[in-house]
Amino acid sequence: MCGIVGYVGTRGSVDVLLGGLKRLEYRGYDSAGVAVIDADGHLGTRKHAGKLGILTDDLAAAPLADGHTGIGHTRWATHGGPTDENAHPHLGDDGKLALIHNGIIENFAELKGELLASGHTFHSETDTEVAALLVGDAFRATGDLTAAMLQVVNRLEGAFTLLAVHADQPGVVVGARRNSPLVIGLGEGENFLGSDVAAFVEYTHRAMEIGQDQLVTIRPDSVEVVDFGGAPVAPPTFEVDWDASAAEKGGWSSFMAKEISEEPEAVAKTILGRVTDGLVDLPEVTALGPEVLRSIDRVLIIACGTAAYAGMVGKYAIEQWARIPVDVELAHEFRYREPVLSPNTLVVSISQSGETMDTLMAVKYARERGARTLSICNTQGATIPRESDAVVYTHAGPEVAVASTKAFVAQITATYLLGLQLGQVRGALTDDEARGLVAELQAVPEKLATVLGVGDRIKELAHWMADTRSVLFLGRHVGYPVALEGALKLKELAYIHAEGFAAGELKHGPIALIEPGQVVFVLVPSPRDPRSLHSKVVSNIQEIRARGARVIAIAEEGDVAVLPHADEVIRIPLASPFFEPLLAVVPLHYFGMELASAKGLDVDQPRNLAKSVTVE
Numbered sequence: 001m002c003g004i005v006g007y008v009g010t011r012g013s014v015d016v017l018l019g020g021l022k023r024l025e026y027r028g029y030d031s032a033g034v035a036v037i038d039a040d041g042h043l044g045t046r047k048h049a050g051k052l053g054i055l056t057d058d059l060a061a062a063p064l065a066d067g068h069t070g071i072g073h074t075r076w077a078t079h080g081g082p083t084d085e086n087a088h089p090h091l092g093d094d095g096k097l098a099l100i101h102n103g104i105i106e107n108f109a110e111l112k113g114e115l116l117a118s119g120h121t122f123h124s125e126t127d128t129e130v131a132a133l134l135v136g137d138a139f140r141a142t143g144d145l146t147a148a149m150l151q152v153v154n155r156l157e158g159a160f161t162l163l164a165v166h167a168d169q170p171g172v173v174v175g176a177r178r179n180s181p182l183v184i185g186l187g188e189g190e191n192f193l194g195s196d197v198a199a200f201v202e203y204t205h206r207a208m209e210i211g212q213d214q215l216v217t218i219r220p221d222s223v224e225v226v227d228f229g230g231a232p233v234a235p236p237t238f239e240v241d242w243d244a245s246a247a248e249k250g251g252w253s254s255f256m257a258k259e260i261s262e263e264p265e266a267v268a269k270t271i272l273g274r275v276t277d278g279l280v281d282l283p284e285v286t287a288l289g290p291e292v293l294r295s296i297d298r299v300l301i302i303a304c305g306t307a308a309y310a311g312m313v314g315k316y317a318i319e320q321w322a323r324i325p326v327d328v329e330l331a332h333e334f335r336y337r338e339p340v341l342s343p344n345t346l347v348v349s350i351s352q353s354g355e356t357m358d359t360l361m362a363v364k365y366a367r368e369r370g371a372r373t374l375s376i377c378n379t380q381g382a383t384i385p386r387e388s389d390a391v392v393y394t395h396a397g398p399e400v401a402v403a404s405t406k407a408f409v410a411q412i413t414a415t416y417l418l419g420l421q422l423g424q425v426r427g428a429l430t431d432d433e434a435r436g437l438v439a440e441l442q443a444v445p446e447k448l449a450t451v452l453g454v455g456d457r458i459k460e461l462a463h464w465m466a467d468t469r470s471v472l473f474l475g476r477h478v479g480y481p482v483a484l485e486g487a488l489k490l491k492e493l494a495y496i497h498a499e500g501f502a503a504g505e506l507k508h509g510p511i512a513l514i515e516p517g518q519v520v521f522v523l524v525p526s527p528r529d530p531r532s533l534h535s536k537v538v539s540n541i542q543e544i545r546a547r548g549a550r551v552i553a554i555a556e557e558g559d560v561a562v563l564p565h566a567d568e569v570i571r572i573p574l575a576s577p578f579f580e581p582l583l584a585v586v587p588l589h590y591f592g593m594e595l596a597s598a599k600g601l602d603v604d605q606p607r608n609l610a611k612s613v614t615v616e
């Protein structure tokens with residue numbers, strides 16, 4: 001979860017570090033800190049509990065002696081509460097070494113005991129300070145930061161990205177990674193390290209992936225990568241395909257508002273270049289080979305949170321279009337129960353960040369057991385795609401708000417492309433059927449753009465409901481995962497009780513929750529759907545309204561049958577059933593954001609959360 005940035009070059013390091021931390025703050029915002037080596041070779045640090053703004057204001061009021069080498073950290077607390085003392089950097093070698101960390105060092109208690117026995121004192125409750133003291137001691141013995149870090153990483157267990165600087169080696173930043181993210185930004189006469197490319201995209205678009213159990217030493221004019229055994233490696237480089245402005249708020253009131261407005265573009269860009277002659281053309285998938293694709297007898301989707309709900313929507317489509325059984329599992333439940341996998345199982349992971357630890361571990365587990373793995377991911381250079389046999393990137397652009405919005409619609413789009421591709425290759429769809437579905441998918445961005453117009457109406461509703469303590473969401477078929485998504489947004493943003501239910505489940509228990517005034521959002525399927533789901537959901541509405549529920553229906557334009565039964569109707573454009581979720585979720589994204597705003601809450605950085613959950 002924490003955000004990490006390192007810099008060496010010719011610029012003032014404090015500005016570079018604070019700029020990088022600003023763009024990484026979504027990863028954690030319990031505390032922030034920097035360490036820089038000044039022009040005289042002294043190490044200076046500053047750190048504070050609370051959001052980055054507190055550190056920034058303090059540095060503006062009392063600047064740190066600056067130099068051209070430094071590291072910065074924004075924290076999501078694991079070991080030890082969010083205090084000044086527990087904020088990173090932590091020091092070693094009598095204050096000459098500074099170290100920052102993302103992850104959890106699982107054997108820290110044992111190492112701490114050893115360090116206490118040898119006379120060290122601790123100033124924090126963190127596991128990180130153990131690493132700082134160990135690297136400090138190793139530096140004293142070796143006189144070299146790379147050698148010191150190499151010695152120590154081999155003693156650590158768990159997940160970590162570590163960055164360190166030492167006053168006796170200005171012009172050097174050393175980083176190491178195991179199961180936590182780290183990428184290198186390649187500049188001219190300067191180099192960068194970051195938890196993701198957002199840390200340095202303002203200065204360079206050239207980046208290098210660092211693999212698992214690798215260590216990097218950056219200097220202004222060189223980048224050296226070795227594995228934890230000390231052998232040199234040459235990691236792949238890549239170009240970042242978005243600009244720093246994409247990760248800026250611009251004139252928007254919040255990143256979330258901006259990112260909801262980008263939902264049409266997220267879908268459009270995820271489709272772009274992936275349709276040839278009206279059919280889906282995903283070389284990332286076809287490269288697995290037609291035999292492999294035809295031999296798949298089961299798809300297993302693994303993901304967490306919103307990404308899992310996107311997977312649930314995808315399940316309906318892949319099963320329908322490719323005629324392959326599809327299961328969806330929360331990644332953290334998956335690998336602790338010895339799941340049945342075979343080489344004919346295609347395990348599809350979905351992750352915006354590509355770093356979610358639970359999902360990453362599930363992918364590794366599946367791969368080790370012989371399943372084929374494909375990731376749907378939004379972040380270049382992330383770990384999960386690297387650990388997978390194939391990757392389909394969503395092109396939603398950087399998502400900064402902790403609550404996922406545009407990534408959700410892009411993920412659904414990617415699962416649809418996958419379902420269509422499998423349906424085409426396996427002959428489950430005729431070309432005409434596939435072309436019809438592709439055309440409908442291509443029409444979604446324009447329809448989505450019109451749904452953005454519901455924002456003002458939702459804002460009024462949210463203000464009217466600012467004191468609401470519980471909201472329920474009902475959906476059916478592909479509307480069910482959308483109901484879950486609507487409820488999750490309210491929990492994480494507005495901190496109120498919210499539940500999503502499959503509408504058909506209502507009478508099996510949840511209807512007992514209905515009492516006068518209970519607000520219920522209902523995703524109403526199209527009345528044109530031949531399976532008569534519309535009339536079933538309208539019956540559900542009647543049942544809850546008879547018990548006093550206040551119903552807000554999300555229904556397609558022209559559905560007049562729903563009017564007598566709902567207190568409010570939010571309209572979405574006509575679309576066939578599989579494409580409704582992409583449209584119907586927008587009002588729910590707005591609602592979560594607006595209810596949080598109406599309550600005066602921080603929309604982009606809800607309490608206790610971090611954007612990327614890189615610990616289990």
Ligand code: M6R
Nearest residue numbers: 305306307351352353356403404
């Ligand atoms: O980066 P990922 O897509 O793997 O993240 C998965 C979940 O942590 C994420 O979707 C989370 O549920 C969001 N905060 C929901 O808005």
